[in-house]
Amino acid sequence: MANGSSTPSTKPIWQRELLCARDPPSVTCTHHEYDEVADTNATIIPMNVMENRSFFFGPTQISAIRRFVSSDLKHCNTFEVLTACLWRCRTIALQPNPEDEMRLMVIVNARLKFKPRIPIGYYGNVFGYPAAISKAQDLCNQPLGYALELVMKAKSEVTEEYMKSVADLMVIKGRPSFTNVGSYIVSDVTRTGLLELDFGWGNAVYAGPDHRIASFYTRYINHEGESGIMVPIWLPGIAMERFVKELNNMLA
Template sequence: MTQQITTTPLTFTVRRHPPELIVPAKPTPRELKPLSDIDDQEGLRFHIPFFHIYGSNPKMGNKNPASVIREALAKALVFYYPFAGRLKEGQGRKLMVDCSGEGVLFIEAEADVTLKQFGVELQPPFPCREELLYDVPGSSGILDSPLLLIQVTRLLCGGFILAVRFNHTMCDGFGYAQFMTTLSEMTNGASVPSILPVWQRELLCAREPPHVTCTHHEYDKVADTNGKIFTLNDMERRSFFFGPTQISALRRFLPTHLKGCTTFEVLTASLWRCRTIAIQPNLEDDMRMMIIVNARSKFKPMIPVGYYGNVFAYPAAISKAQDICNKPLGYTLELVKKAKSEVTEEYMRSVADLMVIRGRPLFTTVGSYIVSDVTRFGLLELDFGWGKSVYAGPDFHVASFYTRYINRKGESGILASVWLPAIAMKRFVEELDKMLAPDDNDYHVIQEDSQLIQKYNLPTMIR
């Protein structure tokens, strides 16, 4: 199948081979494996795409990356055989994997374009993502659909793009990285993963009887009394690079007692503030910053090494819009730090119990902004024989993802994705540019800048 792709100023053609189902290379158990009560919540019942981009490597000669990865995938599925099954739903919306061995979808493709032609900075959103990761008809359901879809697109320069879409109920980012590490090891001749996968989803199932012991504002039932802040029309997605210079600029706005905060914390607080100003909510509206927190280390004993299920929570920091806009950056930073600290083993047990009691609800969407840090998963280092990738991370709009990135100057930093209506994106960029500008007394005390009131027509902002 061939489709013409036009970007500005790039035009190229992608030729796809027919989709295949790759099954485990050896017989695997036929069994029914329930997911955990963290796994099967409504907010994880979707497929999430990741892109891994590789340059050419003369040492690989004429080897076809699609053939190399296809063969390794069959071997990896021997150990991760639940991925080759299909999800079923039981009583109480309980999800379980029918380990049927039906296989995962695999697509081989070629594009008549070089990596260099994609542009100076390789970062999402990739304008041709629909062809680099083709949505095979009938493949994107939650029940009775393939749990993995992989496409390898070879480029004229000898490089390739590996695109992967996985059902989020099966694993989180940490588990995805573990599976992809196994896949890379198999391409390099390994017969057994360096870390053996662990299922044991019962470790994160609800207690008997279930009882909610913590406050979970991320699942609050909130009426959208003012209608949606924005619609999905005319949306724009952009990526922003934050290296040492940019992070230092953001830290200027912090009080002394918060100077030791993490890069994640100051970046998250800053983006939350810029985004809130950009979308212009009602000043009395509650805004939620929901932070993806990996909870593996919170358990005693720790969750076993090799466990690849979902082990995270998204605690919510909550504030009135007017306070985010007007108070010092340290105010939002304190809220971010507090939300992160709430995640404990008991918190996770309480989430699992809440899921069973309330029918596995969706997280609160009204006034919510979600951030997820995937910088520590080692995705750039994944080597399928062609060396390290030049980009590795998600291309998805539901959350702002932080990925490791090396820009064209060779600077290492964080790439943060933001998704907003075009008019709000313009305001977002303006606010962010002010924070990143060289030291300027007119904006150094950002929370006292009265221009915000005039510029955004927010007459009742409280100082």
Template sequence: MGNKNPASVIREALAKALVFYYPFAGRLKEGPARKLMVDCSGEGVLFIEAEADVTLEQFGVALQPPFPCREELLYDVPGSSGILDSPLFLIQVTRLLCGGFILAVRFNHTMCDGFGYAQFMTTLSEMTNGASVPSIFPVWQRELLCAREVPYVTCTHHEYDEVADTNGKIFTLDDMEHRSFFFGPTQISALRRFLPTHLKSCATFEVLTAGLWRCRTIAIQPNLEDDMRLMIIVNAHSKFKPMIPVGYYGNMFGFPAAISKAQDICNKPLGYVLELVMKAKSEVTEEYMRSITDLMVIRGRPLFTTVGSFMVSDLTWFGLLELDFGWGKSVYAGPNHHIAGFYTRYINHKGESGILVSVWLPAIAMKRFVEELGNMLTQDIDDHVIHEDVPLISKYNLPAMIR
């Protein structure tokens, strides 16, 4: 792209992409029985162009969450963060002194899931490189997953159990510490050592999740008889017959909950925890998805259970790290700030490819978590780099509406 302004290029491509993803330029309304609907009003999305007087190198050797100055890198435009009658996308391009740039995005999760978001970002990258049409055409068809005429719940949904916090185990953000941990082939192999022969070939995501759930449970020190929940975000596109059409970008995921007593997670073999993870993932079927859709209607969009819960999501297969907006592939592509345990593809400062996992815990629990994880891996696994504060002066243009 030479000396072109990345903000201008991405802004122009965004306008083209929204022709195909026009609902994103609308606004959410609430209809009868609190049903959410999109008014395709063409009001646009928010776009911010910013400049920062720093280089990429000043963010540290390891580019990973938590990032300094995240509020400046994705400015929360006043009045823009609501669910209803607010922009559905906010995109900020921040140019750096070194010639690089940071592309940060916030989107309304009621419009799409991570799979749909990745599909839209792929289209955006294609448009920046001169494409006139997307390689995958978007499919709206939200009627594919509507509540049945007579809604009824046919599956057990522990993720929506109503649980009282009797032991004060719902963490507040006041004393939370956010750290990222890198897991390469060596660390994954170390976890597999704890598994029986018939489980050693299980998926990396499942093995890693079992190990993290155990370490996290030990770290937060619950009562031994407490029920602990692991909620796994599972892509359900392939669970339907016939399969969901290619290009569908609506929410199509479940997050089934594995439940076990704290003492069993901490004391039983890791294979026990792994089998809980595998069983929970297998619960997501077409009937499960239709049951949960009916549950939303019957119970009025309940919140998921937070007491004793740990939520994880595998983003490694989304392909975000491979996207090229005209200046080469990204050095980091993933969440900036989120309390869920997101797994993203990552290449560390040694050039080693692996998985980066974000962990949120109270400071004292984080210390125990690091110690327990280190004990499991029998080596120094803390690949986290503490970032020094970076002076950042951003010059914001007025938020622009892309139509």
């Protein structure tokens, strides 16, 4: 419409009642993403000490990471293996206490999980972000497959019942925020079509939020014309150096 269309290409549908809580509400699933965790070790990092860098992952980089995956996990997809790698490298870089709980929240599109399906054009959020949890020492010392299995398990938890349980939790607990302590959030927006949106001044270079504990994977073509995934990372300066070193070891 910004370029002259008189109507939207997809008719918007309201129908907020599709995702209302049940009556009575009942939390039937485990939702570690909303655990109440005290920041006793001061793990929440102020923005003024954070550094932002973006990292490109093309076929060569993804193949290098897959070398660390055992044969029984070879069926994992690119998002899963990349996420496991980044979560592990990021945890090593932050050097948390070995017993600290580290959370990885994977934003999952749940539109196709419902029967009947959420109608095309429904423009409310229909996503969950289940949390994988690990002690820092296990995440840092175990092979990549350990983190990968946790990522895959977390993704598989999102079902219609899971989403209804989230809606009920929102009512019972008064719309709590997700856990910040020891958390890292990832989302794949490479297929959203946001990069093709033209508001009158050309296609976007990046399409996704910018958050200190979140990475939104977007499509990118590097200077060599190679298509891949661009991932922005926020870390304190010294931790960023450790992150780059650990990542380079995996990509070598």
